[in-house]
Amino acid sequence: MEKMWCKAKINAKLSEDGRFKLSSIVLEHTHVVSPSKAKYFRCHKKLNARVKRKPEQLNEAGVRMSKNYKAPAIEVVGYENLPFGEKDCRNYINKVMNELLGxxxxxxxxxxxxxxxxxxxxxxxxxxxxxxxxxxxxxxxxxxxxxxxxxxxxxxxxxxxxxxxxxxxxxxxxxxxxxxxxxxxxxxxxxxxxxxxxxxxxxxxxxxxxxxxxxxxxxxxxxxxx
Incomplete structure (x- = not known):
């Protein structure tokens, strides 16, 4: 994969009064930006209680994971509208299974x-x-x-x-x-x-x-x- 050497960044420092202050900002990118892909950052991946329940129910019904992930995608009309990926869904179900096996x-x-x-x-x-x-x-x-x-x-x-x-x-x-x-x-x-x-x-x-x-x-x- 070719390196872009992109220098876009935002730096902040913690001041004496306990507040963060921006020290430097570079907004220019050396590549095409894709704001829609920001949802794949760890801080944006969220499985709330409602979303979690659907994979749990399908798993209990014996639905394979390859199809389990499709259910929430259908509800939001497309995988691109989900705030998490298939790997996140698999990891959550694996965690549930580990908790079942005490x-x-x-x-x-x-x-x-x-x-x-x-x-x-x-x-x-x-x-x-x-x-x-x-x-x-x-x-x-x-x-x-x-x-x-x-x-x-x-x-x-x-x-x-x-x-x-x-x-x-x-x-x-x-x-x-x-x-x-x-x-x-x-x-x-x-x-x-x-x-x-x-x-x-x-x-x-x-x-x-x-x-x-x-x-x-x-x-x-x-x-x-x-």
């Missing part, structure tokens, strides 16, 4: 998975935490799932389901078919969101669990834009 619940889940691994060292699990050490995603697969994949892992089906747990978090099972035509579980994940980074983490974790042996084909009906 510290006690996360600790109980961790303890349960550790106990399962102590019973069988082939039980596999990974817990992904955020910067505040809050639980984001979980993946696990028991010994039988890992053994079954060695024989029936040529083709798997993958999809996420909604509203199947009290946290309303997407549940992501990896499923195959055995020689009796019965569905078998090869592992599953509990996710806090459905963005690209999350699915990259999930599939990399699953492959690590299966000794990096990828299937020949994956069947899915995911319709989100990734």
């Amino acid at each position: 510290e006690g619940d996360a600790e109980a889940l961790r303890n349960y998975l550790m106990k399962m691994q102590q019973k069988n060292d082939r039980f596999f699990y990974v817990i992904d935490l955020d910067k505040e050490s809050h639980l984001k995603h979980v993946f696990c697969a028991d010994a039988r799932s890992r053994v079954a994949y060695e024989s029936f892992g040529d083709v798997i089906t993958f999809d996420t389901t909604y509203l199947t747990n009290k946290y309303k978090m997407p549940f992501a099972p990896f499923v195959g078919v055995n020689h009796h035509g019965q569905s078998i579980l090869f592992g599953c994940g509990l996710l806090s969101n459905e963005n690209i980074d999350t699915f990259v983490w999930l599939f990399e974790t699953w492959l690590k669990c299966m000794s990096d042996q990828a299937p020949n084909a994956i069947i899915t009906n995911q319709d989100r834009a990734m």
Whole structure:
């Protein structure tokens, strides 16, 4: 990206009486200005109580984030009229999901998975935490799932389901078919969101669990834009 070396600025100093006074002003820009884009500055991004409620309701109903963001845009007749971006909407929903999964619940889940691994060292699990050490995603697969994949892992089906747990978090099972035509579980994940980074983490974790042996084909009906 070419540098514009724009010197436009406004400087202010705090005077002895506690007031700010302008010390210098340069209004000339070396580029075309776009006042309409000022809404993307952090200080202008606002999700008020009314705006927040709509994404919450859609998330509770299982609406994917790619479509969730469209609802408030329709109400204000265009994305350009929204005071926030899709990333802000995603971050807010992720925050809501983290609050739903309380510290006690996360600790109980961790303890349960550790106990399962102590019973069988082939039980596999990974817990992904955020910067505040809050639980984001979980993946696990028991010994039988890992053994079954060695024989029936040529083709798997993958999809996420909604509203199947009290946290309303997407549940992501990896499923195959055995020689009796019965569905078998090869592992599953509990996710806090459905963005690209999350699915990259999930599939990399699953492959690590299966000794990096990828299937020949994956069947899915995911319709989100990734």
